[in-house]
Amino acid sequence: MxxxxxxxxxxxxxxxxxxxxxxxxxxxxxxxxxxxxxxxxxxxxxxxxxxxxxxxxxxxxxxxxxxxxxxxxxxxxxxxxxxxxxxxxxxxxxxxxxxxxxxxxxxxxxxxxxxxxxxxxxxxxxxxxxxxxxxxxxxxxxxxxxxxxxxxxxxxxxxxxxxxxxxxxxxxxxxxxxxxxxxxxxxxxxxxxxxxxxxxxxxxxxxxxxxxxxxxxxxxxxxxxxxxxxxxxxxxxxxxxxxxxxxxxxxxxxxxxxxxxxxxxxxxxxxxxxxxxxxxxxxxxxxxxxxxxxxVPKQENIVQKKLEETKKISLDSVYFERASSVLKPESSAPLDSIVDYLHENSDKKMKIIGHTDLTGTFEDNMILSKDRAESVKQYLVSKGVEPKRLVTEGKGPTQPVVQGTDEESSKKNRRTEFVLLNP
CATH class of the missing domain: 2.120.10.30 (TolB, C-terminal domain)
Incomplete structure (x- = not known):
């Protein structure tokens, strides 16, 4: 065997x-x-x-x-x-x-x-x-x-x-x-x-x-x-x-x-x-x-490298149920990389920013983006990250990566951003 x-x-x-x-x-x-x-x-x-x-x-x-x-x-x-x-x-x-x-x-x-x-x-x-x-x-x-x-x-x-x-x-x-x-x-x-x-x-x-x-x-x-x-x-x-x-x-x-x-x-x-x-x-x-x-042999930690270089990282691989703040199971892997970073850098604080696509009403998207950021925060807290180290914000559709409402554009705009805060 x-x-x-x-x-x-x-x-x-x-x-x-x-x-x-x-x-x-x-x-x-x-x-x-x-x-x-x-x-x-x-x-x-x-x-x-x-x-x-x-x-x-x-x-x-x-x-x-x-x-x-x-x-x-x-x-x-x-x-x-x-x-x-x-x-x-x-x-x-x-x-x-x-x-x-x-x-x-x-x-x-x-x-x-x-x-x-x-x-x-x-x-x-x-x-x-x-x-x-x-x-x-x-x-x-x-x-x-x-x-x-x-x-x-x-x-x-x-x-x-x-x-x-x-x-x-x-x-x-x-x-x-x-x-x-x-x-x-x-x-x-x-x-x-x-x-x-x-x-x-x-x-x-x-x-x-x-x-x-x-x-x-x-x-x-x-x-x-x-x-x-x-x-x-x-x-x-x-x-x-x-x-x-x-x-x-x-x-x-x-x-x-x-x-x-x-x-x-x-x-x-x-x-x-x-x-x-x-x-x-x-x-x-x-x-x-x-x-x-x-x-397994040590792999390059892309999340840590990106945060150290630019103080922020944007992930479009954090998925939610449609028009909902409920995280999908496949979101665990990318979010666990953030958990790992925060555990290894216990002095760091972080802002979680939710972004939506350009479809739907402005008001609904602002609420949805905030709720999704809160949902991500609760996931990190469930993994042992202290709540006081995390703040959330919802940007809704106000900061799109690309203009467009087709699915490819929407996927890029629906993202979660993680920004390191000054102590």
Whole structure:
């Protein structure tokens, strides 16, 4: 088996304005660069459960490194050369017990983790002893520090083990299995509705099957699911897989192939949008899990180059429903390039200007252009950009690129402009 082509398509579709679809080797195979994460992150101890802040500048993971004998959550800051600094414990998130599986939401304001700290649900074991299950906890970011983690309520937490949380919008994914029986692990999901979490249900086949399935994660738009499984047909042990999401169904399940999967165990893969990089974990032969990265060769960032040169960029590839401010799905890719720029340049502020074509009434177009600019702003905010960094304006039909009402002219005039503002 070779690398999953769907994965390469996914990576390249997240990189805009490339001159070709694939960067290829001499053997005409797609390039995917896989390597241990750079910096003093991996040790002889286990490193697992990586997650990053939206700006890709801070890495969180868990490891057992102290003489206390418990797993703890660590963080590391990215250096200017792209390597990671020496990690430090995140004391506010850790307890005197096992703290694992950190996950940071796309807006950077919520952190979920798994822990068997005081307050976790007790389990009566077959031998009469009492065990402590691992439950899911939530912490919130106030702009400076994380809050003390609080346990999620029933029906999320049970006597069974809950770990590997992943949150997208109102949907929570997590791994659950009976105490001491990880071979029975399944991925569950719950939705936050009317102020409470729905009763968790296992994901349907073909995600869960008769083998262990763990650590599922969505991509940013919720159209792809990544997960780990030890089902037959893989490279050995646990392998990483991806599946397409079509409504409530999962289709086209594919093994991610080499060089991501190996004869050892791989698990817990997440995609970092800003750096166009996957983080995943691999059990190094004869050792414990380490954190690895998988990425395509670096592409020229046209958006960043244009903004640095002219302080503005105009995109006619941001599409809306006809006579509406509702963004079409295909607008995600160009807008994500703006998101990435703003995350990498956290000191920058930006004006979003909507323009319409020359058809329709002046009054309607002025309102529509303003609403579309606001819609774009809300999209950027949903991706973790602070609202105070963005202002909007609608120019309607007052600044056409070309004169004309034919479709070609109208397409050029219907555009969204992004202008950097002075601090």
């Amino acid at each position: 070779s690398i999953c082509l769907s994965l390469v398509y996914f990576l390249f579709s997240s990189i805009l304005f490339t001159s070709s679809l694939f960067s290829q080797t001499r053997d005409n195979d797609p390039v995917l660069l896989v390597a241990p994460i750079q910096g003093p992150i991996n040790t002889e101890f286990q490193e697992f459960g990586p997650t990053m802040t939206p700006d890709a500048k801070t890495l969180y993971f868990y490891s057992k490194r102290s003489n206390r004998g418990y797993t703890e959550i660590f963080k590391s800051e990215r250096n200017k050369d792209g390597t990671w600094d020496f990690p430090e414990e995140v004391s506010v998130l850790n307890s005197a017990f096992d703290d694992q599986s950190p996950f940071i939401s796309r807006d950077g304001k919520t952190l979920l983790l798994s822990s068997n700290r005081d307050g976790a649900i007790e389990v009566m074991l077959p031998d009469g002893k009492v065990g402590i299950s691992r439950d899911l906890y939530v912490s919130n970011w106030d702009g400076k520090v994380w809050s003390t983690p609080v346990a999620l309520p029933s029906p999320i937490n049970t006597e069974e083990i809950e770990e590997n949380p992943h949150l997208l919008g109102d949907t929570l994914l997590f791994t659950r299995y009976p105490f001491g029986k990880p071979n029975l692990a399944k991925v569950f999901y719950s939705q936050f509705q009317n102020g409470q979490w729905s009763n968790p249900k296992p994901l349907p086949s073909p995600i869960n099957d008769s083998h262990a399935t763990i650590a599922a994660a969505f991509n940013d738009d919720g159209k792809i699911l990544f997960f780990a499984s030890n089902r037959p047909g893989g490279y050995g042990g646990f392998d990483l897989y991806m599946a397409k999401i079509e409504g409530e169904k999962f289709t086209d399940v594919e093994n991610l192939g080499a060089p991501i999967n190996s004869s050892e165990d791989e698990a817990y893969i997440v995609f970092q949008q800003v750096k166009k990089t996957f983080l995943f974990c691999r059990r190094v032969e004869g050792k414990s899990f380490d954190i690895f990265t998988a990425s």
